Each structure stands twice: as structure tokens, then as C-alpha cells.
Amino acid sequence: MNAGMWLAVMSVALGTLAMRALPLVWMRRRLRRFGDEPGLDAMPPWLGVLGPLMIAALLGVSLAPQRQDLVGWLATLVGVAATLIVWRRTRALGWPVVAGVIAFGLVVIVARLWG
Amino acid sequence: MSSESIRHNSSAWLTGLREAIPLLGGYVPVAISFGLVATQAGFSTWEIVAISTLIYAGASQFLFVGMAAGGAPLWLTVAMTLLINIRHVVYAPNLAPWLTGSRWWPWLMHGLTDQVFALAHTRLPRIPAAQRLGWFTGAAVLAWSSWVGGSLLGAVAGEWLTHRWPLLGEVMPFALPALFLALLAPRFTSFRWSLALGVSMVAALALTLSGLTSVSIPLAAACGALCFYAVRHRPRIAGGIGS
Known part of the structure; x- marks a missing residue:
């Protein structure tokens, strides 16, 4: 990599760290303003709602199977069912x-053996 | 520091390490792919390790090496890569009520990826305050090192590995949706929450299948939030069914 590329890497690295860390600094100041016993009440309500919804969105993204055919979807469905039953x-x-993971893998292996 | 607190910290560290193990199923295969793709794009092994260590953000790293290899202007490469990571701004404030007063926390946020956030958001409230720093450090360090190690492996032997064990690369990534599912299941506590979470999940899946992966997480979460507040503010019709 040349100097320009290194500069780009460092810019992205610092920018990403800032996006992860600076909102924490802001939120800590806000929590401190709420006194000695800061808690969930000090959080803006929309932020508390957004957290679990971001996790749900992450789940949705990760559910898209790598192979989008019958086997991929069936393995995903069986994997989800097994996860929920054991949970x-x-x-x-x-x-x-x-x-x-085992249930998902078994469907993929069985499909390979039959295919 | 007393020997008692050292013992507590090291046990919290180990608990974090153990609880982050499911993340490896998703991280290592993707990191190996990144190492392989970056090698093919002309980056050297140590450059790939440096990118994974310093940037440490999956999707944006793929975009970065892709745009850089394609000859895109560097300012545009930087801007697009940062744009993908903008969703991270809501993660740390969501964890803030459970973080202790340590000055290490802002620096530890380097390890706050999507997956570490999902894990920490569920686990931190259930961990005693004195053990949270140790727990987060253990979980974040394991995730980070697996990402960097996987990238190195992909750069050195990615092609051989994907030919030798193709099934492993296909099956192990299911650990991530399984983990998210186990983290999310306890939150389906009411119709309102179930609807909002379901809408977020389905919208993210639909957007991903349409090829809009980079914007799917914030857009889907926004759809879920709209549903959440729409249910709350639904006007009651006097004299109607059930009124």
C-alpha cells in the first residue's frame, strides 16, 4: 500500500472508532446530569426501543442463506426451529x-448425500 | 487491587470469553473470505492484518478493498466505508446505563461490532457491575482476535481451506442467526414488542435479499420503531368492536 492508501485506512479506522466511542461519551455526560443514580430513565426513550430492534434487524440480515435454493431455506428453517426448541x-x-448449527448442518449434509 | 477483585475480574474475563465463543462460528469463515478477497485484490498479508486490526468492521472492509482495488478515488472509498458503519452510533449509548465509571470503556468501544453489541446488550444488565468491564473485555478481545486471526488465515491459506472444507464455510455461519435468535427470544414479551421485532427482522431479510444489505439494518430497525410507536398511538374508535 502506498502512503495515500495507509492514510485512507487510518481515516476509516479513526472514523469508525469515533462512531463507536463518541456517542458513549455523550451518553455518559447525559447520564451524569441525571444525578447519582443514573439508569434507564435517563436514556431517550427512542434509544431504548432502537437497541432490541437493531438486534432483530441483525437477525434478519443473518437469516438470508448463502445458497438461496430449497436446501438453503430448509436448512435455515430447521436450524431456527432447533434453536428455538432448545432455547x-x-x-x-x-x-x-x-x-x-448441528440441525442446519445435518440438512445440508443430507441434501449433499441425496444430491 | 485486592486478590479477591483480581480473582473476580479474571473470572468475569473468562465468562465473557466463553459467552463470545458462538461468535466465532460467524466471524472466522467471513474473516477467511475477507483475507482471500483482499489477497486477490492485491493487498499483502500484513496489510490485510493491519486493515482487520485497525478498521475491524466486516462489511465495510469488503467494500474498502473492493473500491480500492477497483481504482475508486480514496476520499470516496473512505466516505462510503464510513457511511456503512454509521449504524454503530446508536450501539454504545444503548449500553451506557450498564457501563461502570472506568476510563477504559471509550477505548473498548473499538470492539463494539454488531454482534458484540447484541451479546452485550443482553448480557451486561445481568452481570454484577464490578464484573462488567472484565466480561466485555473478554468477549470483545476474543471476537477481535478471531477476526484478525481469520483474516490472516484467509490471506495465507484461504484458497486451500475453502477447497478442502467447503462444508465448514457453509454451515458455521449459521451460528450467528442462532445466537441472535437466542438473544432476542426473551424479548418477545408483548404483542407490541413481538410486532416491532418481527417487522424489523422480516424487513431486514427482505432488504438483504433485494441486495440492499448495507442499508438494511438501520432501515429495518426504523420500520420496527414505526410499528412500535404506531401500536401505542393507535386511536380507539368509540362504539367499535371491543371498545
């Missing part, structure tokens, strides 16, 4: 993920 039983974080 209902365990209410944990790790096991539902393991179950989802």
Missing part, C-alpha cells in the same frame, strides 16, 4: 446455538 428448554445461550 425454550434451557433458556441458555450456548446450547441453542450448538443445536441450531
Whole structure:
């Protein structure tokens, strides 16, 4: 990379860090203004709503299968079902993920064996 | 620092590390792809490691190397890459109520990717305040190092790996939707929330399938927010059914 490209990399790196860190500095000042016991009440209500909705959007993006054919969608559906079933039983974080990946993988493997 | 607090911090660090393990399923295959794509675009191994270490933002890194290799003006490359990352501005304020007074937090936000945010947003409120810094550091460091390590692996042996184990690259990324699902499931607590979350999810999926991946997260979240507030402000019709 030449000097210009390094400058571009550093600009993107600093810009991204600023976008991640500066809003925190702003929010901490706002929370401090609310006194010794800052909490959720000090947060703008729209911000508290946006957090879970961003996670839901991330889920939507990640659900789009790499291969958009019957196998890809079926594997996704089975993986989602397995994740939810195990989550209902365990209410944990790790096991539902393991179950989802295994179920997803089994559908892909079976499809390959049949194909 | 007492030996008791050191023990607490190291156990919190390890808990964060353990709870971030599902992220690796999504990070490593994508990082390997990034290493491979960047090598093919003409970047050297150490340049790729530097990009992944310093920028540390998946989609925008792909865009950066793609535009740079395509000969786009550097100012435009920088502007477009930053534009993709703009959604990150709402992440840290959402975590702020659960962050302690440590001066390390703003610097640790370098590790606040989409996935780390989703994990931290669910887990931090359930962790004792004294352990939050350690927990976040452990989770963020594991995610960061897996991204950098995966990029290095992709740059050095990406082609060989994708030929040798194509199935692994196809199956492991499902760890990310499975993790998001497990994080989100407890939030379906009312009709209002279920509708808003469902709309966000379906809108993001539809936008991604239409090729609008880069704007899908903020747009879909905005759609969900509209639904959330529309349900709240729905006017009641006097004398109507159920009134």
C-alpha cells in the first residue's frame, strides 16, 4: 500500500472508532446530569426501543442463506426451529446455538448425500 | 487491587470469553473470505492484518478493498466505508446505563461490532457491575482476535481451506442467526414488542435479499420503531368492536 492508501485506512479506522466511542461519551455526560443514580430513565426513550430492534434487524440480515435454493431455506428453517426448541428448554445461550448449527448442518449434509 | 477483585475480574474475563465463543462460528469463515478477497485484490498479508486490526468492521472492509482495488478515488472509498458503519452510533449509548465509571470503556468501544453489541446488550444488565468491564473485555478481545486471526488465515491459506472444507464455510455461519435468535427470544414479551421485532427482522431479510444489505439494518430497525410507536398511538374508535 502506498502512503495515500495507509492514510485512507487510518481515516476509516479513526472514523469508525469515533462512531463507536463518541456517542458513549455523550451518553455518559447525559447520564451524569441525571444525578447519582443514573439508569434507564435517563436514556431517550427512542434509544431504548432502537437497541432490541437493531438486534432483530441483525437477525434478519443473518437469516438470508448463502445458497438461496430449497436446501438453503430448509436448512435455515430447521436450524431456527432447533434453536428455538432448545432455547425454550434451557433458556441458555450456548446450547441453542450448538443445536441450531448441528440441525442446519445435518440438512445440508443430507441434501449433499441425496444430491 | 485486592486478590479477591483480581480473582473476580479474571473470572468475569473468562465468562465473557466463553459467552463470545458462538461468535466465532460467524466471524472466522467471513474473516477467511475477507483475507482471500483482499489477497486477490492485491493487498499483502500484513496489510490485510493491519486493515482487520485497525478498521475491524466486516462489511465495510469488503467494500474498502473492493473500491480500492477497483481504482475508486480514496476520499470516496473512505466516505462510503464510513457511511456503512454509521449504524454503530446508536450501539454504545444503548449500553451506557450498564457501563461502570472506568476510563477504559471509550477505548473498548473499538470492539463494539454488531454482534458484540447484541451479546452485550443482553448480557451486561445481568452481570454484577464490578464484573462488567472484565466480561466485555473478554468477549470483545476474543471476537477481535478471531477476526484478525481469520483474516490472516484467509490471506495465507484461504484458497486451500475453502477447497478442502467447503462444508465448514457453509454451515458455521449459521451460528450467528442462532445466537441472535437466542438473544432476542426473551424479548418477545408483548404483542407490541413481538410486532416491532418481527417487522424489523422480516424487513431486514427482505432488504438483504433485494441486495440492499448495507442499508438494511438501520432501515429495518426504523420500520420496527414505526410499528412500535404506531401500536401505542393507535386511536380507539368509540362504539367499535371491543371498545
